[in-house]
Structures are given as C-alpha cells and as structure tokens.
Amino acid sequence: MHVGGHGDANPNTTWLKSRGLWVSYVLGMLALHLILLSIPLLSIPVAWTVTNLIHNMCHLIFLHSLKGAPWIPQDQGDCRSLTHWEQIDNGTQFTKTRKFLFAAPIVLFLLTCFYTKNETSHFIVNFISLVIVIVPKLPQLHRVRIFGINKY
Amino acid sequence: MGSYWIPTNFHDFLGDIKEASLLHFVLEGFLVAWLLWFIFRKSYKPHHAPTMTKEDEERIISEWNPEPLVGPTPQDHPALKPHVVTGKAGHYLDVDGHRCLNLATHNYLSFVERKSIEERAVQSIRKYGVGSCGPRGFYGTVDVHLELEEKLAKFMEMEEACVYAYGFSTVASAIPAYAKRGDVIFVDEEVNFAIQKGMDGSRSRIFYFKHNDVKDLERLMVEYEAEAKKNPRKAKVTRRFLVIEGVYMNTGNMCPLPALLELARRFKCRTILDESVSFGTVGETGRGVTEHFGVNRDDVDLIVGSMEWALGSIGGFCVGSSFIVEHQRLSGLGYCFSASLPPLLTAAAMASLEEIEQNPTLLTTLHEKCELVHISLAGLSEVGFSITGHVESPVKHLRLVNPPEDIGKHRSLLHEISQYCIKNGVAIIPAAYLDHMEACPRTPSLRITVNVDLTTAEVEEATKLLRQAAATFLSS
Numbered sequence: 161m162h163v164g165g166h167g168d169a170n171p172n173t174t175w176l177k178s179r180g181l182w183v184s185y186v187l188g189m190l191a192l193h194l195i196l197l198s199i200p201l202l203s204i205p206v207a208w209t210v211t212n213l214i215h216n217m218c219h220l221i222f223l224h225s226l227k228g229a230p231w232i233p234q235d236q237g238d239c240r241s242l243t244h245w246e247q248i249d250n251g252t253q254f255t256k257t258r259k260f261l262f263a264a265p266i267v268l269f270l271l272t273c274f275y276t277k278n279e280t281s282h283f284i285v286n287f288i289s290l291v292i293v294i295v296p297k298l299p300q301l302h303r304v305r306i307f308g309i310n311k312y
Numbered sequence: 313m314g315s316y317w318i319p320t321n322f323h324d325f326l327g328d329i330k331e332a333s334l335l336h337f338v339l340e341g342f343l344v345a346w347l348l349w350f351i352f353r354k355s356y357k358p359h360h361a362p363t364m365t366k367e368d369e370e371r372i373i374s375e376w377n378p379e380p381l382v383g384p385t386p387q388d389h390p391a392l393k394p395h396v397v398t399g400k401a402g403h404y405l406d407v408d409g410h411r412c413l414n415l416a417t418h419n420y421l422s423f424v425e426r427k428s429i430e431e432r433a434v435q436s437i438r439k440y441g442v443g444s445c446g447p448r449g450f451y452g453t454v455d456v457h458l459e460l461e462e463k464l465a466k467f468m469e470m471e472e473a474c475v476y477a478y479g480f481s482t483v484a485s486a487i488p489a490y491a492k493r494g495d496v497i498f499v500d501e502e503v504n505f506a507i508q509k510g511m512d513g514s515r516s517r518i519f520y521f522k523h524n525d526v527k528d529l530e531r532l533m534v535e536y537e538a539e540a541k542k543n544p545r546k547a548k549v550t551r552r553f554l555v556i557e558g559v560y561m562n563t564g565n566m567c568p569l570p571a572l573l574e575l576a577r578r579f580k581c582r583t584i585l586d587e588s589v590s591f592g593t594v595g596e597t598g599r600g601v602t603e604h605f606g607v608n609r610d611d612v613d614l615i616v617g618s619m620e621w622a623l624g625s626i627g628g629f630c631v632g633s634s635f636i637v638e639h640q641r642l643s644g645l646g647y648c649f650s651a652s653l654p655p656l657l658t659a660a661a662m663a664s665l666e667e668i669e670q671n672p673t674l675l676t677t678l679h680e681k682c683e684l685v686h687i688s689l690a691g692l693s694e695v696g697f698s699i700t701g702h703v704e705s706p707v708k709h710l711r712l713v714n715p716p717e718d719i720g721k722h723r724s725l726l727h728e729i730s731q732y733c734i735k736n737g738v739a740i741i742p743a744a745y746l747d748h749m750e751a752c753p754r755t756p757s758l759r760i761t762v763n764v765d766l767t768t769a770e771v772e773e774a775t776k777l778l779r780q781a782a783a784t785f786l787s788s
C-alpha cells in the first residue's frame with residue numbers, strides 16, 4: 161500500500177491526533193471490557209485484569225515493538241528504525257496525543273485496581289504490565305534501545 | 313449490578329485492608345501524581361537548535377557581507393564564449409558559423425536527422441498535440457506510452473518496462489526507489505552524474521570500488537561481509553545493491569559484467585545496470601552489454617536505459633521483472649511527479665526502436681565505425697593523446713599523455729584544442745563535469761562520439777586535424 165495524496169510523507173506521525181480518536185479509543189476499550197464481562201466464566205476482577213492485559217499488550221506490540229509503517233512512506237526509510245510511538249508527531253514530546261496514550265494505561269490500571277479490590281495477585285500482574293508499557297513511553301527513552309532489545 | 317458500578321461501602325472501595333498492603337495505595341498515589349506531572353508538561357522537540365541571543369543575531373547580521381552574484385571573471389573564461397549551435401545536431405552541425413563534422417553529440421545511430429522518424433513524430437503531433445498534460449498516473453498516460461513500454465520489454469526480452477520523461481531522472485529516480493536509508497550500495501567510482509545523484513537521494517551507505525576493478529569490489533564486499541557477520545540482526549534488514557554502467561560515459565570502458573554478476577550473486581546484492589550508452593549500440597542487435605557478454609538478462613535485477621543517445625528521442629526507461637518495475641510506478645519520483653513523455657517523442661522513440669529491430673546491419677556498421685575510430689585515434693599516442701574506451705564503445709575519451717601539472721591549465725589546454733578543431737571543421741569538445749559535485753576527481757579529456765554515418769575519409773580527416781592540433785599545442 162502506498163501513502164495517499166494528503167501530503168504526509170508518513171501518516172503514522174499524525175493519524176493518532178485525528179478528530180474523534182480519543183472517543184473511539186475509549187469506546188473501543190469499553191466494548192472490549194463489556195465483551196469480556198459478558199463471558200460467564202470470568203468474574204468481574206478477572207475481566208478487568210484481562211482487559212488491562214489485552215490493552216497493554218496492544219500498546220506493547222503496536223506502539224513499542226513494530227517498527228516502520230504498514231504502507232510505503234515517502235521518507236527514504238526515515239522511519240524504518242522507529243517504533244510507532246517514536247514516530248508520533250515526528251518525535252515531539254509531551255504532545256496531546258502522547259499525553260493521552262500515556263494516561264490511558266495508567267487510568268486503566270487504577271480502574272482495574274479499584275475493581276479488583278487491590279487484590280495482591282491481580283495487582284502484581286497489572287502493575288508489571290503497566291511498567292512494561294509506561295517505561296518505553298518516557299521521553300528519556302526516545303530512540304533508546306535498552307540492552308539492544310528490538311534494535312534492528 | 314449496583315455494587316459493581318458504585319461502591320456501596322468503604323470496605324468495597326479499598327478492598328480488604330488487611331490483604332492489600334499500604335504499598336498499593338502509595339504506588340497508586342504516586343502514579344496519579346506522575347500522570348498529572350506528565351499531563352502538565354510543555355511539549356518540546358528533542359534535538360532542537362539552541363536559541364540565539366539578540367546579540368548573537370546582531371553580530372551575525374553585521375558580519376554578513378553580501379557577495380556579488382557573479383564574481384570577477386577572467387576575460388578568457390570559456391563560459392563567456394559559449395558555442396552556439398544552429399540547426400539540427402546531425403552528422404554535421406553548425407557551430408559558431410563553422411560547418412563541422414559532428415564528433416561531439418550523442419547520436420550514435422544517426423536517428424536525429426532520420427526523415428522517417430521525424431515523420432512519425434509529426435504524425436503524432438497531428439493526432440495528440442504537443443504535450444501529454446500530466447504525469448503518468450494523472451491523465452498523462454497516452455496509448456503510445458503503453459505501446460512503447462510493451463515494445464521495450466519485448467525488445468529486451470524482459471517482463472515489463474516503464475518509461476520516464478527524462479533520461480537523467482530515470483536512473484536518479486530508480487535507485488532511491490529501492491535503496492533506502494540504512495541500505496548499502498556498491499558502485500563503480502566512474503559512474504555518471506545521474507547515478508551519483510540517485511545515490512545521494514537514496515541516503516544509503518555508499519562504497520566506491522575502483523573503476524572496473526573486480527578485485528577491489530570483492531575486497532570491499534568481503535570487508536562488508538565481515539562487518540555484517542558481527543551484527544547479523546542488522547545485516548538481515550540491510551539491502552545490498554550493486555550499481556554499474558554498461559559502457560561508462562566518463563571513460564568509454566565496458567564493465568566486466570559476468571564477473572560482477574557472479575560477485576553480486578555470491579554476496580546477495582541486487583544489481584542495477586545503467587545501459588544509457590550501451591543500449592542500442594553494444595551487442596549484435598543492440599540489446600546492450602548483456603547481449604555482448606551473452607549473460608542471462610534475468611540475472612540483472614533492473615536495467616536502466618536512456619532514449620536520448622542511441623534512439624535520438626528524449627526520456628529513459630527501466631526494464632526488469634514486473635515485480636521490480638511495478639514498484640517504480642508509485643515509488644519512482646521522476647515517474648510519479650513529472651509530466652509524462654510527450655507523445656511525439658514517444659512515437660519517435662518507438663520508430664527508432666523499430667528501425668533497430670528491422671535493420672540489424674545498422675549495428676554491424678556502427679561496430680565497424682567504432683573500431684575504425686578506435687584504431688585511428690589509437691594512432692595518436694605518439695603525438696601525445698592516449699585513448700581510453702572499449703573498441704566497441706561509441707564513446708571514446710582522448711587524454712593527454714603528458715598533461716600540465718596544474719588542473720586549470722590542463723583544462724584550458726583541452727579547451728584550446730577543442731576550439732582549434734571546431735574552427736577547422738570538426739566538432740570535438742572536452743568532457744564537462746561539475747567538478748565540485750563529482751564523487752571522485754575526473755581526468756580531463758576530449759570526448760569523441762561515434763556516428764554510424766562516419767566515412768573512412770571523415771575519420772582520417774579528423775585524425776589528421778588532431779595531429780595538427782597536437783603539433784600546435786602539445787609540442788612545446
């Protein structure tokens with residue numbers, strides 16, 4: 161697939177700040193949660209923990225693991241070595257999109273803690289998954305590959 | 313459900329305090345504080361330029377001394393006396409009022425003056441008008457383009473061809489369409505300027521090997537392979553390219569294609585072969601160096617050619633497998649963003665191509681003429697000219713055996729010889745380079761082009777004139 165005629169060399173830098181994305185994101189999360197909740201075998205705390213884990217896994221895969229872009233960007237391979245998170249807003253830190261995506265796992269974690277009644281086993285699992293998606297979002301780790309993980 | 317959405321008592325809200333330690337609440341409080349801090353940070357761009365103080369600005373502005381657009385130029389500078397060519401640049405041409413034998417422009421098969429080709433172009437104007445009015449993907453594709461592409465692919469016996477509107481931009485767009493940042497290109501140091509620009513555009517890492525030196529290329533590749541072994545994960549995502557010319561415009565030499573292809577195969581390089589000069593001239597039927605060496609054309613990934621030299625039209629083309637060529641239709645910048653080749657020139661190129669196909673003796677004659685010119689010019693070695701270039705190449709370079717030490721003097725001497733020849737009825741010019749932009753220093757030379765219509769008498773006359781020029785300018 162090729163980048164269309166909207167003048168963006170790489171749409172990955174901008175599509176997350178499109179209008180209505182935050183609402184869609186929240187609705188998507190809600191839908192996921194309700195689907196999990198409707199499964200009879202899962203109790204309410206388990207449903208919340210699973211929601212949190214799926215959400216964080218999506219962040220880890222799509223924002224922090226996969227590099228480049230799904231289309232052919234017109235940037236001579238500029239984004240080949242960058243994850244999607246690093247491409248957002250061409251690397252500018254603390255933009256609204258970044259703040260929203262930073263807040264999402266934290267808010268979800270707090271909600272999960274609340275609905276699992278701070279049960280220790282749930283807490284540990286959720287907290288680890290939170291750390292895994294929060295650390296690569298820090299501005300200090302922009303373009304940094306700890307221990308060379310996912311370097312090339 | 314009420315107990316799910318809204319906590320009914322304090323115990324619900326905090327969970328079992330005995331089980332959940334205080335640590336949970338501390339961590340949660342810390343997370344909320346961190347989130348708030350994150351949200352209220354101002355945005356910034358990493359690696360932004362340091363801001364300048366007012367004094368710095370003032371200082372830089374006051375220090376700025378505008379240079380004149382054109383500096384002082386010596387009165388004898390060649391650029392002040394450009395050659396004026398009137399009329400068609402065919403077998404003969406008028407330079408500054410002198411009727412000259414044309415050994416300067418690239419018109420190897422004499423298609424520039426060919427009546428039948430001109431007629432086809434005129435017919436095309438009557439049918440389509442003069443321009444195509446848009447890029448290929450945007451209302452600029454006319455049936456003749458598709459027809460020419462089909463013909464070229466068939467002529468070269470490859471799957472698909474795509475036609476560009478300008479010869480220079482063909483290879484300059486084709487290379488960056490495939491080679492990207494982080495990739496590696498091995499390239500001959502004498503490649504033409506268009507290839508160099510294409511490599512600039514690719515942003516890849518470039519390794520220059522010595523002109524036509526297979527050993528040197530092998531050394532570079534072995535060195536690179538050793539480096540790649542140390543970091544196999546990086547090497548896995550690095551594409552390797554080998555870029556070569558069939559016949560080098562800058563030297564007239566032919567590339568040792570079979571050896572190069574074998575190396576490319578061994579080190580898993582994609583090969584891009586520029587046949588701008590060799591297309592329509594080299595090989596028994598003009599199909600280029602692949603035909604000359606009897607190499608299987610599928611071993612070369614992409615062949616790039618120009619329609620400006622042998623075919624006497626304008627534009628260029630790429631041929632290869634559909635998988636490779638198709639990529640350029642959306643990624644070749646010169647293909648996407650430039651108006652397509654005017655139909656009249658497309659028709660002319662098609663007529664030229666048909667002429668080559670139907671008239672195989674044309675190529676045999678050209679080869680004879682190339683050999684004739686080569687032998688005659690080789691005889692000039694005793695008067696101070698050495699010839700470089702393959703016998704079968706239509707481009708020859710005459711270099712001075714004992715050039716002046718100073719490069720400026722070297723160039724002006726060649727310029728004087730060229731002026732002398734033009735005044736005496738043979739158009740011979742020094743090869744022109746943008747020296748400050750070339751990848752490697754180029755040896756100044758007189759570039760001689762061979763035309764199929766040259767007669768033995770004309771070649772003898774030109775050689776005699778060069779002998780006289782040598783006596784006048786080189787004897788002292």
